[in-house]
Each structure stands twice: as C-alpha cells, then as structure tokens.
Amino acid sequence: MQMPRIAFFCMEYGLESDFKIYAGGLGILAGDYLKAARDMGLPIVGIGLLWKQGYTRQVLNEKDYPVDTYPNYKYDFLEDTGIKIRVKIRNRDVYCRVWKVDNFDNAPLYLLDTDLDENEDRWITGQLYGYFEEERVAQEMVLGIGGIKALKALGIEVDVYHLNEGHAVFAALELIKEQMQKGLSFAEARELVKEKVVFTTHTPVKQGNEEHTYRRLDYMGAFDFFTPEQMGEIGGIPFNMTVAGLRLAGKANAVSSLHNITANNMWAHIDNRAEIIGITNGVHRPTWVSDKIVQNTSNPGGLWEVHKGLKQELIDFIHKRTGQKLDINKLLIGFARRAVPYKRGNLIFKNNDRIEPLLKEGKIQIIFSGKAHPLDDEGKEIIASQVGLARKYPGQVVFLEDYDMEIARYMTRGCDVWLNNPRKPMEACGTSGMKAAMNGVLNLSVLDGWWAEACRDGKNGWQFGDGMSADDFTGDLEARVIKQDRNDLTALYDVLYTRVLPTYYNNREEWLKMMERSIDSTYDRYSARRMLGDYYNLLYQ
Ligand SMILES: *Cc1c(COP(=O)(O)O)cnc(C)c1O
Numbered sequence: 001m002q003m004p005r006i007a008f009f010c011m012e013y014g015l016e017s018d019f020k021i022y023a024g025g026l027g028i029l030a031g032d033y034l035k036a037a038r039d040m041g042l043p044i045v046g047i048g049l050l051w052k053q054g055y056t057r058q059v060l061n062e063k064d065y066p067v068d069t070y071p072n073y074k075y076d077f078l079e080d081t082g083i084k085i086r087v088k089i090r091n092r093d094v095y096c097r098v099w100k101v102d103n104f105d106n107a108p109l110y111l112l113d114t115d116l117d118e119n120e121d122r123w124i125t126g127q128l129y130g131y132f133e134e135e136r137v138a139q140e141m142v143l144g145i146g147g148i149k150a151l152k153a154l155g156i157e158v159d160v161y162h163l164n165e166g167h168a169v170f171a172a173l174e175l176i177k178e179q180m181q182k183g184l185s186f187a188e189a190r191e192l193v194k195e196k197v198v199f200t201t202h203t204p205v206k207q208g209n210e211e212h213t214y215r216r217l218d219y220m221g222a223f224d225f226f227t228p229e230q231m232g233e234i235g236g237i238p239f240n241m242t243v244a245g246l247r248l249a250g251k252a253n254a255v256s257s258l259h260n261i262t263a264n265n266m267w268a269h270i271d272n273r274a275e276i277i278g279i280t281n282g283v284h285r286p287t288w289v290s291d292k293i294v295q296n297t298s299n300p301g302g303l304w305e306v307h308k309g310l311k312q313e314l315i316d317f318i319h320k321r322t323g324q325k326l327d328i329n330k331l332l333i334g335f336a337r338r339a340v341p342y343k344r345g346n347l348i349f350k351n352n353d354r355i356e357p358l359l360k361e362g363k364i365q366i367i368f369s370g371k372a373h374p375l376d377d378e379g380k381e382i383i384a385s386q387v388g389l390a391r392k393y394p395g396q397v398v399f400l401e402d403y404d405m406e407i408a409r410y411m412t413r414g415c416d417v418w419l420n421n422p423r424k425p426m427e428a429c430g431t432s433g434m435k436a437a438m439n440g441v442l443n444l445s446v447l448d449g450w451w452a453e454a455c456r457d458g459k460n461g462w463q464f465g466d467g468m469s470a471d472d473f474t475g476d477l478e479a480r481v482i483k484q485d486r487n488d489l490t491a492l493y494d495v496l497y498t499r500v501l502p503t504y505y506n507n508r509e510e511w512l513k514m515m516e517r518s519i520d521s522t523y524d525r526y527s528a529r530r531m532l533g534d535y536y537n538l539l540y541q
Contacts, residue, residue, distance in 0.1 A: 004159035004540045005043040008033065009147055009168035011139070012055075012128055013048050013109060015101070017405035020054030020073050021111070023128055024338050024371075025431060026165060026202055028405070029255075032284035032431075036528035037107035039286070042536075045156055047147035047171075049139065050078070050099055050111035055128045058371040059401050064387045066401070068374045070127060077102060078111070085112075085149040089138050090220050094121050096142055098150045110154065112146045131375065137212060137220045140241075144170025148178075160540050163199045163249065166210055166241025170222065172197045172248035173234075177225045186230055190248075198539045199249035199274065201242055204262045204428050205342065209242040236270075246273035251539050253279040255429040258452040262425045277538060280450055281429045282531035285523075288435040290413050293519065304512055307416075307440055314414025318367065324390075324398050326365050331504045334415030334441070336369040336403055339379040339386075342426040345370060346385050347489060348419065354493045359393050363501060367415065369400040369407050412436040417500060420445035421492065423484060424452075424469040437461065437522040440515035444500060446488055450526065460517040462499060464491035 012027030013019075013034065022028060030046065037044040056068040078099040087094050095116050101109040114124040124138045148171050151158060161171055172193055179189035203209050214231070217223055217239055223231045235244035246252055246267060252274040254263040260278030267273060285294075292306045308328065315326045326332065337343050345368065349355055358364045368386040372379025383399070390399040400407050412418065418436035420427075420443065427449035434450060437443055443461035445451040457463045465488040473483035503511050524530060 003043055003536065005045075005157060006037075006160050006162055006540060007045050007047055007147070007151055007156070007158040008162045008164060009047045009143060009171050010164040011049065011143060011167040012051075013046060014405055015109070017409070019075065020057075021048065021051045021128070022405075023055035025429075028283075028408075029281055029431060030164060032282070032287065032528045033532065034104060034107050034109055035284040035287060036282075036532050038104050039284075040529060040532060041106055042532065044107045045151070045158075046104075046107070046109035047143065047150065048109060048111050049125045049128075049143055050113040050115075051125055051128045052113075052115050053127045056371060056374045057402055058374075060387060060399075064384060064391065066372060066380050066383045081110070081154065083150065083153045084116075085146055085153050087142055087146045087149070088221055088224070089121065089124070089141050090134075092120060094124060094138075094142065095119055096146045096150070098154065110147075110150055112142050112150060114142060129373065133212065133216060134220060136210070137216060137222055140167050141170050141220065141222055144168050144172075145174045147171050148174040159196065161197045162535075162539075163197065163245055165200065165202050166245050169199075169235075169241050169244040169248060172245075173223075173226070176248075180225070186226075194248065194250040194274075197249045199245040199252040200255065200279075201245065201252060201263055201276070202255055202428050203242065204259055204266065205426050206266065209240060211238045211240045213238050233272075243267070243270055243273070246270060246276070249274045252276045253535075253539060256280045256450045256453060258425060258447075258449065259428040262428075279531065279534045279538060280453065280526070281431050281434075282526050282528040283431050283434045283438070284528045285438065288409065288412060289438045289523075293413075293439050303440060303515055304508070307515065310413040310439065311416070312414075314367075314410045317410045317414075318398055318400065321400060322398055324395055326367075326395065326398065327362075330362060331364050331417065331501065332415050333364055333366045333417045333419050333444075334411045334436070335366065335419045336400075336408060336411050336432060337420075337430075339370040339372040339382040340376065341378050341382070342423045344421050344423065344485070344488075345382040346389070347421045347485070348492060349385075349389055350485075350489050351493065354497075358496075358501075359396055362396070363505075364496075365396050365398075366419075367398045367400065367411060369403040369411065371403050408432060408435070412441060413439045415441050416504065417442050417444050420448075420451065421465075421488060422446065422448050423481065423488075424448040424465075424467060434522055434526040437518045437526070440519050442500075442511075442514055442518055444492075444495065454522060454526065456517070456521065458499065458514075460514060460521045462495050464488065464495040466491070 010030040014022035014028035014031035053070040254260040412435035430449040447467035470480040
C-alpha cells in the first residue's frame with residue numbers, strides 16, 4: 001500500500017541548535033517529527049519560513065536583567081530551489097524565495113524567504129513571533145498561502161496537509177479558494193478540502209489561542225477572496241485561528257491524553273468542527289538520547305558510570321559558560337523551559353524556610369535556563385529572580401542564558417532530576433521531560449501534560465501535588481490559583497525531603513532501578529517514531 005504523502009506546515013523548526021529558526025517546544029517537535037520521518041523513510045515534506053533573525057537571542061545585561069538582541073543569521077547549507085512564488089499581502093506583491101534544507105532526502109524542509117531586493121516587505125520573515133499583530137498575520141499568510149503555492153511550483157503532490165498549530169490555517173483557505181476558482185461552491189470546496197486537512201492544537205490556555213479582528217485581517221488582505229460571513233463560518237468573530245483549524249480539518253489531535261480532555265472541553269461549544277483525538281508527542285531519540293545510554297541498555301550495572309560521565313560533561317559545560325563549578329557528588333536538579341508565569345519557574349524557592357537549609361547543607365544544586373517572550377515582563381522577572389538566586393548561592397544555583405537546543409541537550413542528559421511544575425492543566429505535553437526520562441534523568445513533576453500518563457510514582461520518577469488543578473479548590477479564580485500553588489509547593493518539598501533526597505543519598509541501588517525503569521518505560525512509548533506511527537494510523541488514513 002502506498003503511504004499517504006504529507007505536507008507539514010509549521011512556523012518554526014528546531015533541527016540544529018545553531019539553525020535559529022525555532023523558539024521552543026513547537027519548533028523542537030516539528031524538527032523531531034521531520035527527523036523521524038527521514039529515519040523511517042516516510043514521504044513527508046515540511047513547509048516553514050526562513051527567519052533572518054529567528055527568535056530573540058536573550059542575554060543578561062549588567063543589572064542581571066534579560067535583554068533581547070537580534071543578530072542576522074546566514075546559513076551556507078541551504079539550497080536555492082530557484083523557485084519564487086508571490087503572495088498578495090496588504091495589496092502588495094510579496095515575492096518569496098523557496099529554500100531547501102538539503103540534508104533531508106525523503107523528508108525535505110522547504111523554507112520561504114521574503115528578504116529579497118524586489119520586496120518592499122522584506123521584514124515579514126525577519127523575526128519569529130515578532131512584536132506586531134499585522135506582522136504576525138503577514139507571516140502566517142506567507143506560511144499558508146505561500147506554502148501551498150510553493151508546493152505547486154515545486155511539483156510536489158500531497159495527499160494530506162497537516163497544519164501544526166493555528167498559524168498555518170491560511171493554507172487550508174488557499175486550498176478552498178483553488179477549488180472555488182475551479183467552479184465549486186464555498187460549501188462544496190470546504191467539504192472537499194476537509195478530507196485532505198488535519199490539524200494539531202497545542203495550546204490549552206484559552207488566551208494563547210491566537211485571534212484576529214476582521215478589520216485587521218481585511219487590512220492585510222487575508223480574506224480578499226472570501227466574504228466576512230464565510231470567514232465567520234470558519235473562524236468565528238473575532239477570527240480564532242484554532243477554531244478555524246478545527247473547522248477546516250477533517251481530523252484533529254491534541255498532544256497528550258490529558259490535553260485531549262482539556263481541548264475537548266475547551267472547544268465543546270464550537271459547532272461543525274473536527275473530532276479531537278489525543279496523540280501524545282514524542283522526541284527524536286538520536287537527537288536527544290546519549291549514545292552512551294543507548295549502548296548501555298543491556299548493562300544495568302554500567303548505568304551509574306554512564307550517568308556520571310554525562311553529569312560531568314554538563315558540569316564542564318556550565319563551568320565553561322559561567323565559571324561556576326558544581327559538585328558531581330551532590331544532587332543536581334534541572335529546570336529549563338520558557339519563562340512564563342504558569343510554568344512557575346521559581347516555585348521551588350517560594351518557601352525560604354524549606355529550601356535554604358538544603359542549600360546551606362549543600363544537599364542540592366539547581367540549574368535554571370529559559371527565555372521569556374520579548375514582550376513578557378512577568379516572564380523576564382522570573383528570569384531575573386532565578387539569576388538573583390544564582391548570585392546568592394554561587395556554585396549551587398546556576399542560570400544559563402539564551403536557552404537553546406544545545407543547553408537542552410546537556411541538561412536533559414546530565415542532571416539527576418528533571419523538575420517540572422506548571423499549573424495543571426496548562427502544559428499541553430512538555431517534551432523536555434521525555435528527553436530527560438530516556439537518559440535516566442528522573443522526572444519530579446506535577447501530573448500535567450505527558451507525565452499524567454507516563455508517571456508511575458516512585459517507580460520511574462515522582463509526582464507531586466496529586467494532579468490538583470485550580471478548579472479543584474474553592475473561591476474566585478485568584479484564590480483558587482493561590483491554593484493550587486500552595487498545594488503544589490508543600491507537596492514538592494515533601495517529596496523532595498522524604499523521597500528524592502533519601503533515595504539519592506542513601507539508596508543508590510533503588511535510584512539506579514528507577515533510572516532503568518525511567519528509560520524502559522519511555523524509550524519507545526515517547527519516541528517520535530511512535531508518534532509518527534500514530535499519526536499515520538489515526539490521523540492520515
Ligand atoms: C525540548 C525543548 C523544549 C520543549 O520542552 P518543554 O518541556 O515543553 O519545555 C523547548 N525548548 C528547547 C530548546 C527544547 O530542547
């Protein structure tokens with residue numbers, strides 16, 4: 001049987017650490033997806049944008065506050081396909097060069113680039129998740145409309161269009177437009193296109209689902225071809241990109257079992273939409289799991305030595321980056337993720353009476369890393385507070401600036417414990433914990449995202465907080481969130497004091513057993529291979 005040919009649309013791709021066309025989890029997932037497609041010989045092409053400045057390069061200024069810089073990147077490994085397509089944006093022609101990322105034989109990535117002399121609007125592919133709403137719409141039009149045109153110009157035949165997150169919905173609108181230009185009615189074209197479109201939602205926070213006013217979309221020329229009524233039928237008013245994705249697709253998925261429940265509740269009131277199923281994300285093992293772990297899988301006795309080697313590599317990396325020297329014999333906790341309030345980046349420091357003794361006695365060491373969105377002052381305050389702690393506890397608390405794939409790779413291999421404490425149910429999946437788990441780094445996490453389905457408490461890692469969300473408490477929203485935070489904080493210290501620390505320092509044998517179970521229980525189950533298998537079985541057929 002012929003496998004369906006897939007075109008995968010995404011705003012960002014995390015392929016290599018220094019190929020700066022990614023911001024975070026969404027891009028890493030897209031990169032892992034394409035790499036697994038290549039490994040498995042699947043007929044998949046990726047469509048994305050060639051970001052000139054990428055996401056922010058975020059470093060600390062002399063006051064230890066994160067500031068954003070935007071170098072221009074140039075890559076010498078891109079192949080010019082010689083193809084140029086045109087998208088009309090704000091009533092102007094925008095030309096897009098189409099580049100090919102050349103090292104993906106059966107699963108190539110094509111990147112659209114507006115940085116051409118003939119364009120007035122060269123800035124469109126300038127900054128990933130930039131500052132202005134109009135800019136965002138223009139970028140999404142290039143990705144969606146331009147992406148469809150590029151596939152056509154390249155002569156690539158597609159059976160299924162996979163829109164990864166709402167940014168890509170203009171692709172499906174372009175497909176509808178094509179059918180209508182061939183004479184179909186709007187309703188007929190919609191039905192036909194639905195058969196060929198699938199959609200993945202990643203955002204369990206309502207406000208995180210992008211919306212645009214009709215005035216803005218109209219100004220940008222995003223619905224030149226469609227009436228406001230038709231646009232309303234698809235995306236509602238204002239135009240919600242996730243709602244549009246759910247209504248344009250024949251099938252849709254959320255990115256973990258728990259997120260599937262959350263997403264189905266969140267969009268229950270939306271009529272005429274695709275069914276949402278749960279397909280949990282997975283990670284590309286060759287990228288994230290150390291060869292030494294892979295080679296050691298049949299030798300439990302050697303696991304501790306392998307782990308110590310990886311921990312030493314992380315300690316050396318930190319020394320090189322920060323001048324700080326961590327101790328290989330002390331418990332090392334890692335926390336690296338986007339700095340955004342719901343992830344509670346400094347939760348572990350919220351009760352000084354409980355954390356300070358552990359630091360004073362030299363029982364724990366903590367590494368933080370992460371970036372805040374350039375416009376997110378709350379996120380930047382979180383980083384500033386993490387850096388403050390690093391200054392207060394030198395040699396024990398470390399902050400690594402400008403979080404990227406390289407830092408993620410060192411940290412998810414070399415820490416002892418991977419801490420994760422979002423406010424449930426706001427973490428759709430979270431893939432850094434999978435990387436850690438496969439390397440034998442034990443997850444210490446609330447029961448949100450993937451961990452809600454993967455955790456065997458005390459066996460392959462630990463949970464804390466018993467899966468409580470704000471809605472399990474009483475009072476107004478603010479009061480409920482405060483109670484949720486208090487619940488999780490108390491539970492975190494309890495688990496740390498009574499289970500994690502005693503096991504680490506007094507029962508090495510049990511710790512090693514947990515490391516083995518961590519690897520065994522995640523190695524296949526949370527690989528990108530398994531994810532792609534699920535996509536083919538449940539979404540693409
Ligand atoms: C894996 C990874 C992520 C996603 O992990 P989360 O657990 O969702 O935070 C984000 N950024 C980088 C650089 C990664 O490697």
